[in-house]
Amino acid sequence: MKQDYYLALLHYPVYNRRREVAVTSVANMDIHDIARIAMTYGIRRFYIITPVEAQQVLVRKILDHWRMGFGAQFNPLRKEAFETVNLAKSLEEGLEEMAALSGRMPKIVITGAALSGALVSCAVLKERMNQEKDPYLFLFGTGWGLTDEVIARGDYRLAPIQGAADYNHLAVRSAVAIVMDRLLGQG
Amino acid sequence: MKQDYYLALLHYPVYNRRREVAVTSVANMDIHDIARIAMTYGIRRFYIITPVEAQQVLVRKILDHWRMGFGAQFNPLRKEAFETVNLAKSLEEGLEEMAALSGRMPKIVITGAALSGALVSCAVLKERMNQEKDPYLFLFGTGWGLTDEVIARGDYRLAPIQGAADYNHLAVRSAVAIVMDRLLGQG
Numbered sequence: 001m002k003q004d005y006y007l008a009l010l011h012y013p014v015y016n017r018r019r020e021v022a023v024t025s026v027a028n029m030d031i032h033d034i035a036r037i038a039m040t041y042g043i044r045r046f047y048i049i050t051p052v053e054a055q056q057v058l059v060r061k062i063l064d065h066w067r068m069g070f071g072a073q074f075n076p077l078r079k080e081a082f083e084t085v086n087l088a089k090s091l092e093e094g095l096e097e098m099a100a101l102s103g104r105m106p107k108i109v110i111t112g113a114a115l116s117g118a119l120v121s122c123a124v125l126k127e128r129m130n131q132e133k134d135p136y137l138f139l140f141g142t143g144w145g146l147t148d149e150v151i152a153r154g155d156y157r158l159a160p161i162q163g164a165a166d167y168n169h170l171a172v173r174s175a176v177a178i179v180m181d182r183l184l185g186q187g
Numbered sequence: 188m189k190q191d192y193y194l195a196l197l198h199y200p201v202y203n204r205r206r207e208v209a210v211t212s213v214a215n216m217d218i219h220d221i222a223r224i225a226m227t228y229g230i231r232r233f234y235i236i237t238p239v240e241a242q243q244v245l246v247r248k249i250l251d252h253w254r255m256g257f258g259a260q261f262n263p264l265r266k267e268a269f270e271t272v273n274l275a276k277s278l279e280e281g282l283e284e285m286a287a288l289s290g291r292m293p294k295i296v297i298t299g300a301a302l303s304g305a306l307v308s309c310a311v312l313k314e315r316m317n318q319e320k321d322p323y324l325f326l327f328g329t330g331w332g333l334t335d336e337v338i339a340r341g342d343y344r345l346a347p348i349q350g351a352a353d354y355n356h357l358a359v360r361s362a363v364a365i366v367m368d369r370l371l372g373q374g
Contacts, residue, residue, distance in 0.1 A: 029216050033358045042351030077356045162373040164229030169264045171220045174364040177357070178372070181365045186349040 004102040004135035005184070007038050007176065008047040008094055011055070015144040024142040026055050031062060033173040035081040041184040044101070046084045047094045059087055091139075091150065098137060106135035110154030111179060112145045113168050119159040122182035128156075129183065138179065140172055191289040191322035192371070194225050195234040195281055196359065198242070202331040211329040213242050218249060220360040222268040228371040231288070233271045234281045246274055278326075278337065285324060293322035297341030298366060299332045300355050306346040309369035315343075316370065325366065327359050 009030060016022035026048060038046040048059055063085055065071045072079040088094035099105045109125065120128075129136060139146065139154070151157065160168055161178055170178070196217060203209035213235060225233040235246055250272055252258045259266040275281035286292045296312065307315075316323060326333065326341070338344065347355055348365055357365075 033361055036354075036357050037361055039354040040348070040350035040352060040357055077354075080354065081356070161227070161368070163227035163367070164371045164373075165227060167223075167226045167264075167267065169268070170223050170227055170364070171360075173358075173360065174220055174224055177361040177364040178368045180350070181348070181368065184351045185365070186351075 003129070003133060004044050004098070004106065005042065006045050006047065006098050006106055006135070006137040007034065007043050007140070007180075008049055008088075008091070008137060009034060009140050009142060009172065009176075010091060010146060010150065011048070011050040011052075011142050013147045013150060014141045015147060017144055019144065021147055022143060023050070023052060026050055026059055027142075028062060030142075030173055031059065031085060032078070034176050035085050036078075037173075037177050037180055038084045039081040041180040043084060043180070045086050045098070047086050047088050049088045049091055049094055051089050056087055056089070063087075095137070098135065102135040104135065106137040107132075107155040108153055109136055109138045110146060110151050110157045111138065111140050111175065112151070112157075113160050113170070113175070114145060115151070115157050115160055118157065120156045121159050122179065125156055125158065126183050138183075140176055142172060190316070190320055191231050191285070191293065192229065193232050193234065193285050193293055193322070193324040194221065194230050194327070194363065194367075195236055195275075195278070195324060196221060196327050196329060196363075197278060197333060197337065198235070198237040198239075198329050200334045200337060201328045202334060204331055206331065208334055209330060210237070210239060213237055213246055214329075215249060217329075217360055218246065218272060219265070221363050222272050223265075224360075224364050224367055225271045226268040228367040230271060230367070232273050232285070234273050234275050236275045236278055236281055238276050243274055243276070250274075282324070285322065289322040291322065293324040294319075294342040295340055296323055296325045297333060297338050297344045298325065298327050298362065299338070299344075300347050300357070300362070301332060302338070302344050302347055305344065307343045308346050309366065312343055312345065313370050325370075327363055329359055
């Protein structure tokens with residue numbers, strides 16, 4: 001049986017710069033870049049999660065353009081990548097769909113640049129993934145990161161990306177690329 | 188002596204979709220994302236290379252905003268990342284500046300999703316980099332990739348990124364993130 005991996009980008013609940021619980025806007029570039037990353041690393045579905053109806057309408061418009069509209073003819077490779085993109089109103093809704101698809105709840109892997117406490121490295125998690133053969137959800141936050149409440153739901157918390165310097169303020173798009181390559185790439 | 192690593196994003200000469208030699212526009216998101224990647228992985232300078240004067244003016248405006256304008260107060264971490272960004276008219280001009288800074292020409296590492304022939308893996312190159320202690324330039328193309336003429340100038344050609352699937356059409360921003368992490372990350 002092929003293993004099921006899912007990606008999700010959460011726009012609520014996340015922290016804003018004052019550490020208040022907030023909702024962020026969906027960034028067009030996140031959809032494009034992460035859809036292509038998902039496609040490259042064999043992710044079954046990439047979920048964009050937002051409770052805001054106007055944002056869902058906007059995302060659907062973008063998806064339709066690239067899946068069925070002018071974009072699909074203009075760039076068939078983008079069309080292919082966009083097939084992996086799904087929309088959910090909440091983490092719950094997304095998880096239910098994944099569970100229905102995979103036959104059981106995926107294990108949740110929490111990511112974040114400021115995570116501390118009991119962390120797992122990509123190398124260790126990769127090994128675990130290959131042993132357990134479970135479905136997995138790799139969960140990424142926007143804004144100033146996932147809330148403590150969401151973090152507490154994770155089965156694993158991934159150690160923050162460590163470059164060569166102290167600076168670790170990557171775009172979430174870049175973090176997704178790096179984490180997927182560490183866990184699923186043939187490096 | 189600390190080793191000097193450089194990144195450059197070439198907007199000319201590159202191929203367009205009909206494999207004609209072309210010039211591409213600078214994408215704002217490339218500047219932001221790659222500056223932050225450069226900062227994270229300890230890159231000395233990130234060069235944006237374009238011969239088009241109007242594009243240089245635009246890039247300078249963006250850089251000034253984030254280094255000295257409103258952006259610098261709004262987001263000091265972005266300001267810091269933008270300090271690594273430099274502008275050059277041509278690959279030659281960029282290389283001359285790097286050679287002046289480092290005391291010798293950097294070795295050129297060519298990247299591309301369609302490279303074939305004599306390739307080096309990230310793992311092998313990483314070892315080489317640690318042995319040789321030379322300055323290195325990691326060169327990324329835009330559009331449909333670096334031209335054969337530019338590719339021929341490389342000291343190394345990096346094997347294309349291999350995910351879990353056959354699809355390898357990542358945004359250049361994502362490719363930069365993955366390659367930097369493979370070569371310079373503490374994965």
